[in-house]
Amino acid sequence: xxxxxxIQDIVPPTKRRSIRDISLGTKRNEEGRSHEQEDxxxxxxxxxxxxxxxxxxxxxxRFFAWILAALVIGGLxxxxxxxxxxxxxxxxxxxxxxxxxxxLSAHANPGPTQLGYEVLTLEKSATQVVPATGESYxxxxxxxxxxxxxxxxxxxQQLVANTRFETPDGKIYxxxxxxxxxxxxxxxxGTTIPGSIEARVYADQPGDVYNIDLTDFTIPxxxxxxxxxHFYARSKTPMTGGFVGTKLVADEASIATAQETLRAxxxxxxxxxxxxxxxxxxxxxxxxxxxxxxxxxGASSDGEQVTxxxxxxxxxxxxxxxxxASYVARQSIAGxxxxxxxxxxxxxxxxxxxxxxxSFGGFTEPTVSFTLTxxxxxxxxxxxxxxxxxxxGRSKEALQTILSGYPGIERAEVIIRPFWQDTFxxxxxxxxxxxxxxxxxxx
Numbered sequence: 001x002x003x004x005x006x007i008q009d010i011v012p013p014t015k016r017r018s019i020r021d022i023s024l025g026t027k028r029n030e031e032g033r034s035h036e037q038e039d040x041x042x043x044x045x046x047x048x049x050x051x052x053x054x055x056x057x058x059x060x061x062r063f064f065a066w067i068l069a070a071l072v073i074g075g076l077x078x079x080x081x082x083x084x085x086x087x088x089x090x091x092x093x094x095x096x097x098x099x100x101x102x103x104l105s106a107h108a109n110p111g112p113t114q115l116g117y118e119v120l121t122l123e124k125s126a127t128q129v130v131p132a133t134g135e136s137y138x139x140x141x142x143x144x145x146x147x148x149x150x151x152x153x154x155x156x157q158q159l160v161a162n163t164r165f166e167t168p169d170g171k172i173y174x175x176x177x178x179x180x181x182x183x184x185x186x187x188x189x190g191t192t193i194p195g196s197i198e199a200r201v202y203a204d205q206p207g208d209v210y211n212i213d214l215t216d217f218t219i220p221x222x223x224x225x226x227x228x229x230h231f232y233a234r235s236k237t238p239m240t241g242g243f244v245g246t247k248l249v250a251d252e253a254s255i256a257t258a259q260e261t262l263r264a265x266x267x268x269x270x271x272x273x274x275x276x277x278x279x280x281x282x283x284x285x286x287x288x289x290x291x292x293x294x295x296x297x298g299a300s301s302d303g304e305q306v307t308x309x310x311x312x313x314x315x316x317x318x319x320x321x322x323x324x325a326s327y328v329a330r331q332s333i334a335g336x337x338x339x340x341x342x343x344x345x346x347x348x349x350x351x352x353x354x355x356x357x358x359s360f361g362g363f364t365e366p367t368v369s370f371t372l373t374x375x376x377x378x379x380x381x382x383x384x385x386x387x388x389x390x391x392x393g394r395s396k397e398a399l400q401t402i403l404s405g406y407p408g409i410e411r412a413e414v415i416i417r418p419f420w421q422d423t424f425x426x427x428x429x430x431x432x433x434x435x436x437x438x439x440x441x442x443x
Contacts, residue, residue, distance in 0.1 A: 142242030285352035380408030
């Protein structure tokens with residue numbers, strides 16, 4: 001075959017192999033998927049386009065938003081600080097615990113540095129029925145309660161035992177024990193109020209003729225002198241119990257048992273009543289409560305039993321709590337100065353015992369001796385109103401200087417709102433004074 005007729009095999013030009021044309025096979029990754037599968041599953045990559053000016057505006061918006069939020073929060077904080085504005089001063093009063101065990105004395109008419117006392121008198125009766133064992137002739141005197149008045153002077157007046165009181169029709173009744181009638185007092189409106197005290201009187205003679213209703217009395221012992229017109233008495237109860245004749249009687253053992261039961265009941269009842277009636281700022285101790293009893297026997301309605309009536313009289317010495325605390329502090333605390341004011345925080349934990357009880361017969365002597373025992377917790381007093389006034393308008397740094405004028409305050413802590421303010425408010429009503437762990441004494 002000629003060259004021109006030769007059929008030449010036409011072989012396509014060999015394609016130049018590239019590394020991109022090299023098959024990687026079906027090699028699988030750790031998850032068992034081929035690379036081809038991974039390529040198919042891969043999300044399409046998006047190219048972010050840049051627009052001039054967009055980033056600058058977004059950053060500026062966020063910046064101004066943060067500024068606005070800060071202003072709002074700052075405004076809220078400022079408003080809240082104004083809303084809760086005020087000043088609180090927490091005071092730590094001076095305190096001291098002192099063991100007490102020493103004889104003391106109180107006076108019915110005390111001097112400037114002496115302790116005074118007042119007497120609360122109450123009466124109560126109770127009855128019990130016991131079997132009658134026979135009859136007996138008896139003579140009994142009527143008795144009742146009177147109120148004795150001193151409209152003569154501010155001085156106390158002592159009346160001796162058996163002092164007479166006379167009714168308008170001439171009947172005589174007597175007190176059995178000495179009696180101190182308090183002096184005149186000044187009322188809040190400046191008027192003079194007579195001093196007064198209750199007492200039981202007994203008819204001068206037995207018999208029912210002395211059983212009388214309410215009436216007035218004079219004191220014959222003052223006749224002819226200036227006291228006669230200014231010392232007088234009035235009935236609080238009728239005079240009853242006068243009798244002369246034959247009565248049913250009971251054996252002594254039954255009477256003694258009834259007396260013991262009735263007196264225990266009366267004692268408890270009278271102490272409860274006395275605590276309810278005493279002024280709130282006075283102290284009443286069981287050891288300063290003296291009792292006297294009168295027993296009367298009478299026939300019961302059936303005529304076969306005897307009614308035992310026990311009449312109990314309570315004389316209780318009352319002590320004004322701050323006066324007692326200051327007096328005891330002067331006697332027991334070294335360096336305690338006149339004019340310092342204290343209270344005893346635990347007065348109910350102390351024991352008061354009257355000495356020589358029988359010698360004065362129910363607080364009728366001018367001076368009463370007693371002992372007060374136990375650990376006394378003293379707390380110093382301060383005038384909260386005066387302290388608030390002294391702090392008004394002053395700088396916070398002046399606190400210690402101001403407190404130096406209050407010996408009853410050991411230290412104090414101050415919180416002033418709003419927090420940036422460093423002076424006390426101009427109005428003392430905006431300053432709250434409170435005590436730490438004690439009462440806030442505003443006295």
